[in-house]
Amino acid sequence: MAFIPIILSGGSGTRLWPVSRRSKPKQFLCFGSDRSLFQNTVLRCRSAVFDARPIVVGSDDHRFLLAEDLLEIGIEADILLEPEARNSCAAIVAGCLQARRRSPDAKVLVLAADHFIPDAGAFAEAVERVKKDVDAGRLVTFGVKPTQPSTAYGYILPGEPLAVACNVERFVEKPIRDIARAYVADGYLWNSGNFAFRADVLLEEVDRHEPNVVKAVSDAFDTATRDLDFLRLDPESFRAAPSIAFDNAVMERTAQAAVMPVNYDWSDVGSWDAVGGTVGSDEDGNAIIGSGMVMDGRNNLVHSEGRLTAAIGVDDMVVVATRDCVLVTPKHRAEEVKVLVFRLQEEERPEANESLKIFRPWGNYERLDIDDGYQVKRIVVKPGGILSLQKHRFRAEHWVVVQGHPEVEINGAVQTLDPNQSIYVPLGAVHRLSNRGREPVVLIEIQTGTYLGEDDIIRLEDTYNRVAPKEGQAA
Template sequence: MSSNLVPCIIAGGSGTRLWPVSRYTMPKPFIRLHDDETLLQKTLRRAAAVTDSGKLLTVVNRELLFRFLDDYRALQLQEDCELVLEPFGRNTAAAVLLCALRVRELCGGQAQLLVLPADHLIQDEPAFAEAVRRAQELAGQGYLVTFGLQPEYPETGFGYIRTGDALGEAGYQVAEFLEKPELELAQEFVASGSHLWNSGMFCMSVDTLLTEAERYVPSLLQSVEACWQQGQHASGQDYEQVELDAETFAMVEDVSIDIALMERSDRVAVVPCRLGWSDIGSWQAVSSLAPADEQGNRIQGEVILHDTRNCYIDSPSRLTAAVGVEGLMVVDTPDALLIAHEDRSQEVKVIAERLKEKGHPAFLGHLTTVRPWGTYTVLRDDDGYKIKRIVVKPGASLSLQAHHHRSEHWIVVSGTAEVVNGEHSFLLRTNESTFIRIGEKHRLSNPGLIELVLIEVQCGEYLGEDDIVRYEDVYGRDTSGEPV
C-alpha cells in the first residue's frame, strides 16, 4: 500500500444498457449485483485496500450525494471521505482535473492519483494491487499511466491500446490509442499480442497531470480552475465536500480525458494486466456473474421454466414463467419489463434513449425513490389521489414543509412517528393516523431505533412532487421546490 496514492473515483456512468434497473436517478454504479453490493461499494472497498493515505475522493452528481453516502457508510471504511459534487455531467477530463486540484490542496503536487470508474468489476484483487504498484512506479517517472487489459476475445465494444517500447518490467510506452474496431480488425488486434483493451483506469502524479494539461489543453485547465475557485466547501458528519458552481461548470468543455490528453501527450505509459475485469456493460455481462443450471439458464427470483435454455431471467418481485424459449434476457421491475435476445443486449440503450426523448418516468427513476431520510414508493397514482409507502430511517426527519394543492393522511404501519401538524406535536404508533390539511405546516420524524413505515394518501387537484415549500431542513436543501 502507498501513502502517496489517493484513489479518485469517478461515479458518473449512466448505464443505459442496463435499463430498466439502471436509471437517471439510480445510475449503473448504484445498482446491486447478486451479492447485494453495488459496483460503487466494490470500487470503494478495492480502492481503500491499495492505499494508506487515509483518503478516498469521489466525483459524483450533487443529486446522488445521499445515495452515495448510504453506500459509503454501509462499508464502515476508515478512510476520510472527500467529495466533489457536480451539478451535471461534464465527462472525464473535467472530473480528473478537478480531482488533481483537490488532491493538490490536500496532499501536494507530488501525490499520485489513482483514477477508477465506479461502475467496473474487478475480481482478481491481488492482481489489481500488483498492477497499481507497477503503475505507481511509472507515474513516479513522470508518466501518465493507463491500465491495459489483456484481451480475452475480439471485443468490438472497447477501445484498444497498441504497446510501444518497454519501460523495464513495469509496462510499455503507448504507441497508439485505437477506437472501437469492427470484428475483423478486433480479431487482428487480439492475434497480434501487442494490443490491449483500454480500461479507463489511470495513475499519475498531480504535477505531471497539470503540467501536461497546461501544455496540451490550457483553455480546458483554465476553465476547470475557474470553476474550482467558485466551488463551495462544506463539511458533513463524516465527509468533506466541494460543491461546484453550475454557471462556471457549464463553461467547461465536455470531453474525455483520453481525447483531451492521453491521446496527445508523449508521456503516456500502459501497464498490461489480467484482473478478472468487466465493465458490466450489458445484461449479458451481468448474467455471466450468476451460476447456470444444466440448461444454461441463470435466474434470480421465483421462476418456473419448461423447455427453456440459455436464458437470463431476473424477476425479484413476482413469479415469472417461461415456456419453449431460448437465448432471452428478461429483466422485470415493478414498472417496466425488458425482453431482449442475448445477442442484442447492447441495443437496450436504444430503448433508454427513446424513453429519454419522451421524458418518460421509466427513464428518470423507479417507483421507489431514495431521499436522505429514507425512501418512498408510489403504490397508486390516479386522478385526484396518490398512495405512497414511506420508510423513514431511525433518527431521520423530513423537512418542515407545506403543500398548496394537496392534503395528506398518514397511517403508521410499523415503528413510531413524531409528527408536527400545524401548532401540534405528538407521537403516532402502529395503526394510528393523522390528517394534514392543505397549506398546513407539517413534519415527519422517526425518533425510534427501527425503521418507521407508514402509508400516505394524498388528495388534491395537483399531486406533483414540486408542490412543496420548505421552512426548515436538516439536510441543507433549499425552499425552491425540490422534491422531498
C-alpha cells in the same frame, strides 16, 4: 507514498435500464454481491497501496446516495459535487486538484465507480507495480488481456517496455467484430478506463492539450463551497469546461501515455449481457437474479425485482422485470438498450429516468397507485431521518403507520405515533415527519387533491440544506 483513489461516479447507466435509471444509476446497484458496484470499488482500495481516504467525484443529484453507501461500509471520503456532467476529463482534473490540496506530490488512481473486478489482491498488486513508471511521470492506463473479440470496448496496442508498463503504440475506438478478432490476435488489450499518475503531471498534460478544462475546473474548485459533507464546485465556472472524455483529451495525444497489461477479471458492466458474467449460472448457462425461472432454455439472463418472471424455450435472451417495466432483448442486441432509453426520453416517458422507488437523504418513497385525485405511496424514513418542514397548496395527506414510531409535527403540535395509528394532514398545514428511533419508520401515505406533483411543496426548513423545491423534487 500511497495512491489516492479518485472514484468517478457521474454516470447515468442507461444501458442497464430499467433497473438502472437516472434517479439511481448502476454504480449504486448490486449484481452478484450484497454491496453496490460503488461500494465494491471503494472496498477494493483498502490495502496499504492506497490512501485510506478516497476522493469521490459525483453528481449533485446523487450526493446522498454516495454518502449513504460510504456510511454503510464505514469509510470517509472527500466528496466533490459536479453541478452538471462535463465528461471525464473535467471530473479527473477536479479530483487531482483535491489530491494536490492534500499533498503536492500526490499520486492518484482514477477508477470508474461501476466496474467489476472480483480479485482485489491482483488489482492491488498491479497498482503497486506501476509506481516506478508513475514516479517517472508516465500516465498509466490498465489494459486488460481480452478473453474474446468484444465490440463493447476500446483497444490499446502496447509498444516498447518501460520499467514495468509499456509505451502506448495506438489507441482505437470500439471496433466491429471482424476487426476486434484481428486486434486480439495482434496482442491488443482492452482499454479499462482506469488510470494511475502523479496529479501534477496530469494537470500539466491537460493544460498542454485542453487548457480551457484546467482553467474552468480550477476556477470552480477555487470558488467551491462546503455543504454538509460535500464540496460543491462552483456551477458557473464548472459549466465553462469543455465536455470531453479524458482519453480523447489527453491519453490519445500525450507522449507520456503508458499501458500496464493485467490478467485479472474485469468488466465495465456496460450491458445486460455483461451482467451475466458477474453472477453465477446454472448448468445450462442461465443466470438468474431475483425471482426467476427458465425452462428448456440456455444462456439466458433473467433479472426480476419481486415478481416471478419465467421463460420457456428461449436461448441467449435478456429478460428484465421491474414493477413498472419489462425488457426483453436478444443478448447480442443488449447494447441497444441505450438507444431505447433515448427514444423513451424523446417521448417524455417518465419510466426512462425515474423508477417507482425514489431515494432521498431521509430514506425513500415508492408509488403504489395513482389515479384522478389520489395517490398512494409507501414511505420509509431511516433512523435519524427528518423530512423538511413544509406545506402543500393542492393536496392533503393521510398517514398510516406500519412500522416504527414516527414523530409528527402539524401546525406546531408534536406527537409520536405507534404502529396501526394514523393521522390526517390538512391541505395547507405546516408539517414535518421525523424518525427519532433506532428502526426504520414505514408508513402508507394517501394523497388527495387537485394536483399531486412532487413540486407541490413549500419548504420552510430543511435539515439537508436543500434549496426550494423545483419540478420533480420531493420532500
